[in-house]
Amino acid sequence: MKPTEFYSTFMAFFLECLKNKFIIYMLYAVLFDSAFGFVRSLREHKTNSSVGIDGLIRKAGMLASLCFFAVLDQMMNINLIGFLPEELKEYLPGEVGTVVFFAILYLAFECVSILKNMYLCGLPVKWVWIKVYKFLNKYTDELPDDCEYEDMRRKLKGIPERAEVEE
Numbered sequence: 001m002k003p004t005e006f007y008s009t010f011m012a013f014f015l016e017c018l019k020n021k022f023i024i025y026m027l028y029a030v031l032f033d034s035a036f037g038f039v040r041s042l043r044e045h046k047t048n049s050s051v052g053i054d055g056l057i058r059k060a061g062m063l064a065s066l067c068f069f070a071v072l073d074q075m076m077n078i079n080l081i082g083f084l085p086e087e088l089k090e091y092l093p094g095e096v097g098t099v100v101f102f103a104i105l106y107l108a109f110e111c112v113s114i115l116k117n118m119y120l121c122g123l124p125v126k127w128v129w130i131k132v133y134k135f136l137n138k139y140t141d142e143l144p145d146d147c148e149y150e151d152m153r154r155k156l157k158g159i160p161e162r163a164e165v166e167e
Contacts, residue, residue: 017070022103026066029110030059036117043121062106069098112136 017023037055072078081089081096084104092100112132119129 013070014067017067020070020099020103022100022107023063023066023070026063026103026106026110029107029114030063033110033114033117034059036114036121040117040121066099066103066106069102073097073099 034055037052041052078098079095080098080101081092081094083101084092084096088104115125115129115132118125
């Protein structure tokens with residue numbers, strides 16, 4: 001295969017992927033999360049290239065996996081709608097391929113990250129973030145345990161601040 005043929009085949013596949021609205025939603029979510037993460041790092045004066053690069057690698061991995069799943073969907077007819085909650089099924093097409101399934105999972109992850117970054121930027125979304133955090137804390141143990149969540153966990157569970165405990 002000549003390089004020009006490969007390029008034209010790749011571009012045709014890429015343009016075909018962009019017709020999937022869930023991939024477009026994912027691109028917007030990645031863009032917004034990156035923007036709010038950058039603003040947050042400026043606000044906290046903690047701009048760290050290794051953290052930024054790790055985030056970009058994670059986002060690139062999610063987008064690359066969606067492209068892989070698009071190829072998989074073209075090769076095999078897989079319907080994963082049975083794995084989704086009933087409430088979500090009414091908003092989706094009859095068939096949910098691997099691209100749509102994983103895009104929904106990634107979008108949920110990105111939306112939580114966007115809300116977290118908006119909250120930590122000081123935007124007035126605390127009530128939304130608290131509701132989402134309580135919901136996720138109730139149904140999953142997969143919330144990060146790093147220091148930026150410690151303050152939120154203490155407030156939600158009624159645990160006093162460290163200074164109050166020491167007194």
